[in-house]
Amino acid sequence: MDAPTVTADQVRAWLGEVPDPEIPVISVVDLGIVRDVTVAGDGACVVTITPTYSGCPAMDVIAEDIERALRARGVDRLRIATRLSPAWTTDWMSDAGKAALKGYGIAPPVQQVIDISALAHGVKRHAIRPPDVACPHCGSMHTRLTSQFGSTPCKALYQCLDCREPFDYFKCH
Numbered sequence: 345m346d347a348p349t350v351t352a353d354q355v356r357a358w359l360g361e362v363p364d365p366e367i368p369v370i371s372v373v374d375l376g377i378v379r380d381v382t383v384a385g386d387g388a389c390v391v392t393i394t395p396t397y398s399g400c401p402a403m404d405v406i407a408e409d410i411e412r413a414l415r416a417r418g419v420d421r422l423r424i425a426t427r428l429s430p431a432w433t434t435d436w437m438s439d440a441g442k443a444a445l446k447g448y449g450i451a452p453p454v455q456q457v458i459d460i461s462a463l464a465h466g467v468k469r470h471a472i473r474p475p476d477v478a479c480p481h482c483g484s485m486h487t488r489l490t491s492q493f494g495s496t497p498c499k500a501l502y503q504c505l506d507c508r509e510p511f512d513y514f515k516c517h
């Protein structure tokens with residue numbers, strides 16, 4: 345008898361239950377770091393992940409968490425591959441993931457609109473202004489950046505000027 349083989353869809357569903365170690369309300373799938381799941385003809389499973397940013401210390405933990413979760417499901421032959429290019433972007437975060445972030449009190453990434461019209465006129469590019477971020481607590485847009493780095497380098501620290509609550513903003517990149 346052949347050993348029961350798993351399908352890529354099944355593995356992906358299991359990975360949807362593996363939380364990000366830094367933000368436990370969001371899964372590694374919703375975060376967008378699981379780029380590919382393949383099951384080879386011999387039943388070996390390959391999970392390809394892309395770090396949220398180079399040198400993110402959580403990546404080793406994430407790889408271990410993925411391995412532990414899949415082994416617990418009986419996936420014995422497993423390989424975790426790291427793909428660095430193309431680089432992870434916050435666009436890969438699912439809508440469910442962004443909603444979970446907000447519910448957790450972290451403002452999800454917003455599209456950063458950079459005005460390049462000045463470039464056409466030979467004007468030097470302006471320093472990139474911090475994005476307008478809605479307060480995850482009260483929804484106010486009346487917020488200000490207080491620190492480029494929040495609780496982790498992936499996040500910036502903002503404060504709401506209406507409800508006065510500080511909050512983390514998950515930076516776009």
Ligand SMILES: [Zn+2]
Pocket residue numbers: 479480481482483484504505506507508509
């Ligand atoms: Zn607020």
